[in-house]
Amino acid sequence: MDFAASLFELQAEASCPLCLDYLRDPVTTECGHSFCHSCIQQRWEDLQDIFPCPVCLHHCPDRNIKKNTQLCHITDIVKQIPPTGRERELQEEKPLCVKHHEVLTLFCEEDLELLCPQCSASSDYEDQPLIPIEEAAASYRRKLQRYVVHLSVEIEDAEVGYEYQTAKTLQVMRKMEYWKRELHYEYKELKCSLELEQEQINSIYLWKRRMLKKN
Structure with missing residues (x-):
């Protein structure tokens, strides 16, 4: 694995699966997955008794999650690593307002539009x-995660x-x-019984005819 791939993997490990940003005050659940303390608390805000892990859906027994001091230190170190050339390019490629040619920094929740300060x-x-783009992105990522968890449960129930x-x-x-086999067997028995009765009737009929001829 080259340096860029290793760095990307390290940055992914130091990121929260909910807000997708670097971990802030990281905590680790019983199943071993780590989240920002505020992110997991917000995810479990309206839940009682059962607290599913947003990653693997493992049912954590309670809200008592352990603070991960070591991961906090690692995240602080990862933040200090200078971005690679491609990452720097992506950071510099910020969207611009078509009308004012300024960086789009705000999000209108009512119209679902990105705005620059002049807008x-x-x-x-x-x-x-109006809220900052980063805050809006984090909020919609959380909503998307909730939808994914909900749909995962529905898919599991459907399966x-x-x-x-x-x-x-x-x-x-x-x-x-x-x-079908029982009916077929009963049909054969009934057929045999009817054929036997018919033979007996025919025998009696022939016997009576012979007796009449003799008399």
Whole structure:
């Protein structure tokens, strides 16, 4: 693995899976995954009794998560590593306002638009909620993570339901096959019984005819 790939992997390990930024006051859950303390607390804010890990969905028994001092030191060190050429280019490639040619730094939650400082000063956005792009990105990442967790649970439930319905269908098919064999067996028995009765009736009829002829 070359230096750039190793550096990228190290930076990924020092990042929070929820806000995707460098870990702040990192804590580690029972299953071994680490998050910013504020991020995991916000994720579990409305939960009670069961606290699923946002990464692996492991059910943590409570909110008591351990502060990871060593990871905090490692993250501080990673932050000091100068960015590579490509990372520097990406940092410099900031979006510009088409109208004012200034860097877009604000997000309008009502219109879902990116704005520059001059745009935000316009009367069109005077009474609308504006927040920094970084804050908006973190908020929408958290929402996306919640949707992913919710959809993962729904997919898991759907798979369980599908397996249950498949098992029930196979069970019904086996019962139908069993009933089919039973009906076929009863049909053969009934047919044999009717044929035997018909033979007896024919024998009695022939015997009576012979007796009538003799008389």
